[in-house]
């Protein structure tokens with residue numbers, strides 16, 4: 001297994017070109033099943049989760065070419081309704097294949113999805129929504145068998161604005177008979193990007209970005225060409241790297257409008273942030289100011305930035321509080337930060353972070369994607385060398401992170 005070795009202490013300076021969003025690319029790859037034809041998807045990041053999603057599409061009969069961040073998918077040959085267990089468990093977004101599979105094949109057999117181990121992550125809202133569109137679901141031997149003679153639009157009120165459930169219902173409803181309304185839908189930018197993709201292939205979806213999404217079912221869709229939105233969490237991670245090292249980093253190819261909650265918080269932390277819409281210049285402060293954060297669905301502060309921002313706050317000039325409201329087990333990075341000299345106390349959903357003068361290098365282990373990224377951020381500012389084991393978690397969400405950080409002046413390498 002690979003480890004990341006980071007010799008801390010460099011002040012990061014330079015430019016980063018931010019790639020396409022993982023969480024937008026994955027449902028859009030799933031949506032490529034719907035048109036039974038060609039989808040050209042640009043700015044598609046080269047990440048472990050994207051590779052797994054492409055392998056699933058190939059397994060069930062699609063032709064896929066992937067080169068230079070462009071995926072070309074021909075879903076005309078879709079011929080299998082049994083989704084491969086091992087690949088399905090490699091990522092969370094495999095579950096959003098269910099909606100398009102029902103729309104195209106009328107059935108699907110699948111196991112429970114994978115993704116970061118940050119809570120129970122049930123799929124009840126997905127299944128309830130699909131049942132309301134006419135799907136039948138049976139559980140047998142650890143597999144779910146889902147079928148529908150036809151899908152019919154309905155009014156679905158989500159008990160929680162789940163990102164994945166909103167996507168799955170949108171995808172199933174695109175070719176359903178009649179109108180579907182999703183109330184209390186997730187409002188994340190990745191949902192808006194999915195709506196753009198669906199509409200470019202001839203779908204009729206409106207309202208993404210608000211909590212009410214309307215889908216008018218259509219009979220057929222056509223070929224589509226689309227470019228994925230920038231990854232706001234990757235951008236936020238390099239913002240954190242600049243903040244904790246007192247650096248001066250320019251983030252190119254971002255959408256500042258998708259990052260308002262993150263930018264506001266990093267300004268409160270003392271960062272000097274200049275934005276011109278699709279680029280951001282982030283200058284880290286001399287001393288980081290403590291802040292209080294509550295993670296919330298969009299447009300609130302994203303849970304995916306929680307661990308990363310906690311790493312920055314370990315060096316703040318005072319006490320910060322972070323309340324994690326989205327996932328019930330997303331503090332697994334805390335003990336490793338403590339091993340690096342951080343002073344953090346956990347009390348149920350709240351982490352109390354007392355800033356310290358200095359972090360020190362240590363041997364630590366990534367437990368999930370953003371928790372792993374948080375350890376990298378802390379290590380950049382720590383005295384001495386940090387070794388981060390199980391670094392493969394980070395490859396699920398960051399492309400070429402070692403090179404990006406070294407280009408900014410860090411001292412990072414992968415060791416076996």
Ligand SMILES: CC(=O)N[C@H]1[C@@H](OP(=O)(O)OP(=O)(O)OC[C@H]2O[C@@H](n3ccc(=O)[nH]c3=O)[C@H](O)[C@@H]2O)O[C@H](CO)[C@@H](O)[C@@H]1O
Nearest residue numbers: 023092093121122123124125126162163164165304326327
């Ligand atoms: C691939 C992807 O896009 N992943 C993102 C997506 O995950 P994901 O789509 O899994 O996140 P959800 O919005 O569905 O989950 C939010 C909360 O709802 C709960 N829930 C969800 C579905 C369900 O059927 N029942 C239920 O109880 C979850 O356990 C969790 O506590 O949104 C999360 C919240 O912004 C992000 O952290 C993830 O990075």
Ligand SMILES: C=C(OP(=O)(O)O)C(=O)O
Nearest residue numbers: 092093115116304369370
């Ligand atoms: C939790 C995340 O991903 P996933 O939902 O794919 O596990 C994430 O991107 O931070």
